[in-house]
Amino acid sequence: xxxxxxxxxxxxxxxxxxxxxxxxxxxxxxxxxxxxxxxxxxxxxxxxxxxxxxxxxxxxxxxxxxxxxxxxxxxxxxxxxxxxxxxxxxxxxxxxxxxxxxxxxxxxxxxxxxxxxxxxxxxxxxxxxxxxxxxxxxxxxxxxxxxxxxxxxxxxxxxxxxxxxxxxxxxxxxxxxxxxxxxxxxxxxxxxxxxxxxxxxxxxxxxxxxxxxxxxxxxxxxx
Numbered sequence: 001x002x003x004x005x006x007x008x009x010x011x012x013x014x015x016x017x018x019x020x021x022x023x024x025x026x027x028x029x030x031x032x033x034x035x036x037x038x039x040x041x042x043x044x045x046x047x048x049x050x051x052x053x054x055x056x057x058x059x060x061x062x063x064x065x066x067x068x069x070x071x072x073x074x075x076x077x078x079x080x081x082x083x084x085x086x087x088x089x090x091x092x093x094x095x096x097x098x099x100x101x102x103x104x105x106x107x108x109x110x111x112x113x114x115x116x117x118x119x120x121x122x123x124x125x126x127x128x129x130x131x132x133x134x135x136x137x138x139x140x141x142x143x144x145x146x147x148x149x150x151x152x153x154x155x156x157x158x159x160x161x162x163x164x165x166x167x168x169x170x171x172x173x174x175x176x177x178x179x180x181x182x183x184x185x186x187x188x189x190x191x192x193x194x195x196x197x198x199x200x201x202x203x204x205x206x207x208x209x210x211x212x213x214x215x216x217x218x219x220x221x222x223x
């Protein structure tokens with residue numbers, strides 16, 4: 001299983017590498033062989049990139065997601081377009097993703113916004129005003145009388161998280177960019193399997209590309 005996963009990850013990385021090389025070769029071809037028509041050829045590629053960008057904007061309303069893909073595609077239309085077809089579309093077209101976005105929109109509508117909190121924050125912490133305005137415009141209101149715990153070291157956070165996972169009774173939601181087998185993950189994994197067997201709702205989200213070569217084998221089937 002491990003060798004198969006490594007082959008899949010290597011194959012996908014090879015496709016990205018080929019796409020980048022193709023983009024560079026295309027630029028060189030336009031510059032050397034089509035010197036008199038380079039402007040029109042590159043303009044065609046940019047129009048192609050713009051069409052993809054318009055498609056992304058139409059299919060996805062998340063500003064950060066749209067801006068990130070738009071920059072990549074407009075700078076390198078061929079590479080950006082291929083990468084978007086491989087990874088980007090799956091995030092916007094699946095029924096599950098649409099269902100999640102629908103739930104998110106409905107949830108944001110139920111949040112209560114208190115203008116007095118923004119004014120108080122602006123007076124006390126003026127440097128944070130722009131961030132707070134951005135978050136509220138995205139649908140996330142300000143709150144007061146909240147509590148959080150700061151962990152200066154990852155080891156301290158890990159110990160506290162293990163205890164929280166063991167105490168979970170209804171659900172466990174985790175999100176990571178990179179997952180890799182090792183001491184930390186092995187302990188978390190065993191707790192997640194135990195909790196899932198007890199009927200606790202366990203949901204784990206991790207980045208497909210970031211964990212392309214490191215994620216444990218058949219993780220989506222074992223939890």
